[in-house]
Amino acid sequence: MLVSMKEQLKDAYLNGKAIYQFNINNLEWIKYILEECNNQSKPVILGVSSSAAKYMCGYKNVYSMVTNLLDSLNITIPVSIHFDHASDIEECKKAIDAGFTSIMLDYSSHSVEENIKYTNELINYINGRDILVEGEIGPIKEGSHADLNDCIKYVKNANVDILAASIGNIHGIYQGEVNLDFDLLKSIKENINKPIVLHGASGINEPMLKKCVSLGVSKININTDLQLAWYNGVRKGIAENPNVYDPRKVIGFGEQALKECIKEKLSLF
Ligand code: G3H
Numbered sequence: 274m275l276v277s278m279k280e281q282l283k284d285a286y287l288n289g290k291a292i293y294q295f296n297i298n299n300l301e302w303i304k305y306i307l308e309e310c311n312n313q314s315k316p317v318i319l320g321v322s323s324s325a326a327k328y329m330c331g332y333k334n335v336y337s338m339v340t341n342l343l344d345s346l347n348i349t350i351p352v353s354i355h356f357d358h359a360s361d362i363e364e365c366k367k368a369i370d371a372g373f374t375s376i377m378l379d380y381s382s383h384s385v386e387e388n389i390k391y392t393n394e395l396i397n398y399i400n401g402r403d404i405l406v407e408g409e410i411g412p413i414k415e416g417s418h419a420d421l422n423d424c425i426k427y428v429k430n431a432n433v434d435i436l437a438a439s440i441g442n443i444h445g446i447y448q449g450e451v452n453l454d455f456d457l458l459k460s461i462k463e464n465i466n467k468p469i470v471l472h473g474a475s476g477i478n479e480p481m482l483k484k485c486v487s488l489g490v491s492k493i494n495i496n497t498d499l500q501l502a503w504y505n506g507v508r509k510g511i512a513e514n515p516n517v518y519d520p521r522k523v524i525g526f527g528e529q530a531l532k533e534c535i536k537e538k539l540s541l542f
């Protein structure tokens with residue numbers, strides 16, 4: 274069933290747990306993710322980047338695909354549709370109007386003042402509707418650590434529901450060791466008193482993820498690990514079945530590997 278991310282997070286936040294955001298790319302990925310999360314009876318946030326929304330022919334089409342699949346696959350777990358890393362307010366409005374249940378506004382490469390201004394513009398557009406807003410102080414990239422005072426200022430002046438802050442996490446494949454700043458995470462949590470999102474969680478091991486959750490992370494974003502799992506499954510399938518050219522079968526070679534990866538992630542929390 275489609276729900277507000279606020280509802281999903283409240284449960285995770287109050288119980289010191291975390292909920293996963295898995296990013297989607299096409300019809301098959303939506304199906305595989307929904308089926309596996311439903312099998313494991315775990316709620317899920319479907320993350321949609323702006324480029325993924327374009328690839329899937331727009332927000333309305335994404336919303337329709339997700340809601341139709343919820344129905345046709347008899348999905349009973351709580352599912353939300355989240356616009357991930359939005360960097361354009363007009364795009365956010367389109368996603369909201371299409372039915373998305375939450376928006377992440379990523380103005381982290383702008384000044385904190387601009388970030389506050391645009392986040393408030395988004396909150397005004399939402400105008401009390403049950404749509405969660407995620408903000409970011411970062412940016413999330415190599416060598417970036419969020420400024421604690423910026424986090425405090427941002428949350429004080431733009432009433433986001435959840436904050437993404439850079440603590441040494443990066444998107445994509447980590448080059449070398451993962452080095453997260455747990456002290457910074459702890460200070461941010463103590464000072465903002467709101468749930469925190471861990472972006473770039475692919476490649477972060479179980480003890481580190483668990484430590485993040487114990488220090489206030491309530492949402493964990495995974496994309497790259499799913500892509501790698503699916504890609505390896507497809508490559509193996511093609512290598513073992515060189516005569517198969519039906520696109521449904523070729524895409525499907527990645528299904529089991531993707532589902533295994535999701536199952537493993539879900540088993541942690
Ligand atoms: O917003 C999406 C995530 O932060 C995914 O990051 O691709 O490194 O798992 P990842």
Ligand code: ZN
Binds near residue numbers: 358413444472473494
């Ligand atoms: Zn991210």
